[in-house]
Amino acid sequence: MRAGSPRLLREINDRAAIEALLRNGPLTRSELEGLIGLSKPATAQLLTRLEAGDSVVRNGLRGGGRGPRAQLWSVNGALAHIAAIDLTPETVDIAIADISGAVLTEHKAPMPAKHGVLEAFVSAVGKACGQAGLAPDQLLHVVVGCPGAVNPANGELAYAPHLPGWSGFDMPGRLREQLATSVSVENDVNLVALEEMVAGRATKVRDFVVIWPADLVGAAVVINGVLLRGASGGAGEIDGLMIPDRASADTDTDRSGGTFGELLSNASICKLARAHGLAARNGHGAVRKALAAGPAGREFMVDLAKRIATGVASVVAVLDPELILLSGDIAQAGGTTLNDLVAAELRQLVVPRTPVQLALVTGKPVRSGALHSALAVARETVFGLPAATTAPFRGPVVAGSPR
Known part of the structure; x- marks a missing residue:
């Protein structure tokens, strides 16, 4: 082994221990030993070293049974x-x-x-x-x-x-x-999209697109596990994409085309809902009413799905992703009904049979x-843990600016 290798191995083991504690929460020495594959003495030395450097702290005891309670260790959050x-x-x-x-x-x-x-x-x-x-x-x-x-x-x-x-x-x-x-x-x-890669439906997907079909339509494109931002940062900015209005109901829109964002704005969705006999103050309210309205509501949902799918079709035709995820208030309000209607409409527009699913992460x-x-x-x-390939853009660095 070349000079310096023991130090390098210690650093690798230290990082492995930190990763295990960050991923699993507080662990006992024996639990950590099993996760990182070190011997009992080596794991004990590692914890002593990390505690001396303030990287880890003692975090209570894990008890149970007749034996002694075991010391818990966790990353020093401070x-x-x-x-x-x-x-x-x-x-x-x-x-x-x-x-x-x-x-x-x-x-x-x-x-x-x-x-x-x-x-x-x-x-x-x-x-x-x-x-x-x-x-x-x-x-x-x-x-x-x-x-x-x-x-x-x-x-x-x-x-x-x-x-x-x-x-x-x-x-x-x-x-x-x-x-x-x-x-x-x-x-x-x-x-x-990053959150879906960490804790959602895209944890094992390399190529996918998140569509936010709501007021201010947006998309995120992930290729080979990396966010695509584009030369000017505008990859996925599909709000201004020109598409025809394929809805069956007449809402006085220009059938030859409008922007994706205009057709899926709150005002446009509410107008489409009124054309189907549904009154609502905003887009997700219209979708909720439609789900409870029977046949008239179904017709509105089909028209809304046509608008969403028409814009999504352009993305699918160019990228051919593994998965389309629908996120945002409109998608969550429509649930599996809207999701399945969008998928059905999409199959009529493009050759790739890209699965369409609801984003798993909701709330915030x-x-x-x-x-x-x-x-x-x-x-x-x-x-020194490697940052994900989806790490955020930090902007141009100006000499003397805080980092």
């Missing part, structure tokens, strides 16, 4: 903290977590309609950090998920006219200056994706 943020035109939703993944606090605040958005954002992050006993500059990394796409050349947010106040400047760079820490800005649907998928993305960066920085 080593670093991160923030995961879901930014929309209306709100900012923030979670602060430690490097173990434990969420310390959550905070949601309204965003102003036009002016003062940056100040409101920074104030909300400061309040969330304060609730966790931290200052923003004590965060190791922040991931912000938002509609639109960051241009890798200059950090400007594009494809986001619905997010006023955030255009015309290096968004990640400005947030780094304001928060005095490392910040990444990622497309919201890209983060949903954007913020959850941001959390896993921020943790990947923090764990690479602190423990």
